[in-house]
Amino acid sequence: MLSVENLNGYYGPFQVLFNVNFKVERGDMIAIVGSNGAGKTSLLKSIMNIELRKEGRITFEGKDITKLPTYKIAKLGIFYIPDTGGLYHGLTTLENMQLAAGRRTIDIDRLKEIYPEIDALLHRPADKLSGGERKIVSILRSILVETKLLLLDEPTEGVSPIVTEEIYKMLKKLNDEGKTIIVVEAGSRLKAALKYVGKIGVMRAGKLEYFDTTEKALKDLELLKKLIFI
């Protein structure tokens, strides 16, 4: 579905991604972990064509998206959620939802299926939500459009373990419904991620050092920890 080939990424004169290669199949749920500054966020941004300059080739459903402007990539069905959640301060939850939905009407019942307590949040400004609520709302936005691939940057950062579980369950549910998901996580979340995802990748210093199924990864756990924490 998504393939990344020989990807090099730069911020100004600084190279942040080094020859990254991987493939994502339809229905995958993937976690990419790594320490701070390993290039995880840059990887997602380069897929979305945000900010950095890049070399290499990225295709999505057979279409070359390397040079497409961000909004066109989004329109192909890739939904990106930055680590902040990307909600607009000053806009209400509903307005944030509407923004993602565009001219489509918002199907509240569908939202309730995934997250029953949504009603209470709809008319509150996004900056008045708790950290967990923000993360949830930001994910819920993805089901308002025909999302095929969901890119999440540290969806559980700064969130309590209970909410982390809740978020992962929600993601799993979306994955079961057929959405392909790539989650980027800090090293400390490795264990939580391993419980839900099917494939795991490890980044270090701008390189994708490891990429395999969870089963395999569980066997290589020591290696993974080494890659992440050293």
Place this chain on the structure above:
Amino acid sequence: MSVDRRGFIKTLGAGVVGLAVGAVLGWAAKPLEVREVTKTETVTVPGVVERKLPKATVKIGVLGIRSGLWSTYGEFIEQGARLAAEEINAKGGILGSRVELVFRDELADVVKQAKELVDVEGADFIIGIDSSGNAMKVGGIVSELGKILVVTHAATHRLTEELVYKEGKKLIFRSSVPVYQDGTLAAYIAKDLPVRKWAGINGDYEFGRVSWELFTKTLKALRPDVEFVVDQWPKFGTEDFTPFISALLASDAEALFTSIWAIELVTLQRQLTIMGGYKKFRAVISTLGYSMDVAYSLGTDYPTAELGTWVSARYMWPYPPTKANKDFVDRFKARWGRLPAYSAETTYSAIYMLKAALENAATLDPDILIKTLEGLVIMTPAGVRWIRPEDHQAIYEVPYGRIVHKGAEVPLLEDLKAVPAMLYYRHPPFT
């Protein structure tokens, strides 16, 4: 002012002379020594043969505002200068030498332009200059330039009173009337109007301030019963006068004095009309109201107050009604397709002043030319100009007139009131 002014007032009685005899009377009213100077001017030099200038071309550097909002003024200067040069060259030049003009934009650092005119272009004279500030700047370095400067528009009295008279910068001359026209003469018009309470709106810069000061002082002296109830000071470049106008209208003034000029005056007059100013003010004096850019812009919309919209300029094409002037207006119109604005005439005449001096002296030596120009009397479109030796100010008459509409493209003037220039000019020693 000088001691003998009171004497003039007595001699002239009313001080205001009719249109037809204005020029003649004004001429007659000039002090005796002036007429003596005339003689030296009229003395031709039959004995000398082969009088020639040391150069085949006399170069005149012309400064004016040629960019930005006020560039119409530079255009007038250019048209006046070109007409004069073309005429002179068509008649064989000055003592055989051709007149060549070089134009520069005074807004592009006037001192730099002046120096470039002299040092690079080799100009023998510098004329023009619209802004008073720029005239003072060039005036300040004139001895360094070593060439004669004839200012043809900038009106600050400091140029001639301070730089020439007090500081002795003898290279400076001025062919146009100074701010006395705007301040002092306006008071002579105002004193005969049956109104007592005056309002003023003037630019918040030297020229506006001095105009109002001269106007109020003179009028108070002529008519002690008048009052000045409100004055407003919009800054240079004001595009909307509505708050100032409503402040004027909120007073109990019966008449309005303004020295606002050019584009700003067009807006001021229109907004005054719109806001009911012409219902309130029985008379309006606009010191530069008959500048041709304003007259053309307002055209048939030029508002007229009950007791008249009294306007003047540094020269107005209908005055004086001499053949010389009529011919000039016709030639100008034929050449440029419009009536001459004042700075066109003052620049035109400045070149003829230089021509007269050059023909008399037959040299380009500034010191000799200064002596020749001092006291020079010359017939110009605006009438007879006398260059006062002490301050190098050209003295000639420009009347005030009342705006009337006679179906022409531009409004015309009626009731032209001329006052001899010597009467209302300030005189040495300018105390």
Place this chain on the structure above:
Amino acid sequence: MDLTPFLTQIFIGLYKGSLYWILALGLVLIFGVVRVINFAHATFYVTGSYMMYTFYMYTGNFILSLTMATLIAGALGVAFEVAVIRRVYKLETIYQLLATFAIALIFNEAQKLVWGKGVVYIPIPEALREGVSIGGVTLNYYMILIMVIGLLLFIIVILFMNNTIMGLRIRAVWRDPVMSEALGVSTRLIYTLVFFVGAALAGLGGALTVPLISVGPGLADYLIVTAFIVVVIAGLGSITGAYIISVLVGVLSSILVLITPELDIVILYMIAAFILLLRPQGLFGER
């Protein structure tokens, strides 16, 4: 004490404030959304004025001329955005500023080549020539019209921004262009749209003033400077703030003319600087 003079000054101030507002609105939109401080705003204003004059001279139809002037100024805004601004979005602020400054210089002179150096104006529409007279000051219907248009624009913009998808998208781009792109919003389109609206508004302001203020090259400069002061005091990017401050600045400067004719601009600059020193983000701005 007779309060009539103050009333008339307030009225005049409201009219002037409405003019500032029409200009400030375009500046706020362009700065807020596109993050470009647009020195060329006066260009659009003057274009509106000259277009109004030109169309009126040919057709004599006020409404038609007003519409055309507004649209042409808007179109010029689009051309400007596409040809110049788009190339400098990613550069430092200073280059954007200078680009708009350069454009302002070029257009100022180019307009002179087309329309000459003199001033132009058109008459006030027949129906609006009279006015209400208070204490000797005529409060012209045309000035009242400008106030009404200002107020209507405020209501329309607020309703548009809060109740339409496009308004929502503009607000989204305003706050976070990157995220908006990720949500499938074309920021490029929004930028162009905002430039169109901002330039059209400036053109409308310019067109509306031709009957009242004569127009010549560069004559809008002071108006634009005041509009900038308004935007800065209000806080770069606050629409409601810009409206309130426009009107306040209009009224205040108008009353200052009455009480301290000597010092009006100094006081205005001082107030602006004082507010900025206390709240650099402006009265209504967020940091």
Place this chain on the structure above:
Amino acid sequence: MSLSSRLKGLVNGNTVALLLLIAFLAIIPLTGHRFYMYIATLIMIMGMFAMGYNVLFGYVGLLSFGHGLFFGAGAYSTALFTLKVYSDPLVGVLITVPVALLTSIIVGVLTLKHGKVYFAILTLALSMIFWSALVKLRWLTGGTDGLVGIPKRGVFVDVSGPIVTYYFILAFFAVIMLGLYILNKSRYGLLLRALGANEDRLPFLGYSTFTLRMVALTISGTASALAGSLYAVFYSVVTPDVAYWTFGAEPLIMTLIGGPSYFLGPLIGALIFVPLTTVVARFAEYWMLLLGIALLAVILFFRGGLLGFLESLSRELKLGVYRRWRF
């Protein structure tokens, strides 16, 4: 090989260029051509202004729209001092140093606490207040007509001849250029440039951002004020125009033309800008049009300025000459 490379290290491109330029300026009066002297004087004055400006812009990365304030403060303090207190041009110029220090500190305290965008807006606002005060305080400043007759002949020095004026200004020019050069080479200069490059990292090194910026502003303001002061002496006239923001933007334009990341960039900019406007002004009405087009071309195509363009050119040719002109 080792000797020549050591020589290269010693003979920095900037040193040679600066000394050559000063030497060149010193012989211009020998041509006896007053207009060249005039242009050269303007280049020196505007060059000082731009070089001073760049201490803030190019080194520390702060964009000021209010440098007309410093230039104007210098010009007016010299004018007022020589006209009303003590009639001597040398003392009149020197008096601007304390005035500039004071002005810089006041401006700095008011503006430096906020971010870069606010610094630009606040400096603009302060300079406009200063300008409107110059216009309005007519009894002191002469209003829009300014102050006339600033003396060239004084108790200590007499610079009334054009050649004397020229060398008087050249002396100040040389001193200020060498001062700025020493600053640039010093540890302080390095710190200031480091601050411009990365303001987040510096506090860890034990330096307060505020203090460093204040130092840069003071140096920049003093150089600008001295330029203004010499301008007043040179013209004998000052008008409020010199404090207007458009005048204050001229050093910025010169800096961009020359290249802000080169020590001599602003001076090279002045060297181009001053004669260019002189030539272009001959097209009378269209000179502002041409200025606009030139500016737009610089922004769209030559953002490194002339030196940046030359550097990339020499890199293309594998010469690397102009790299040594960088800070």
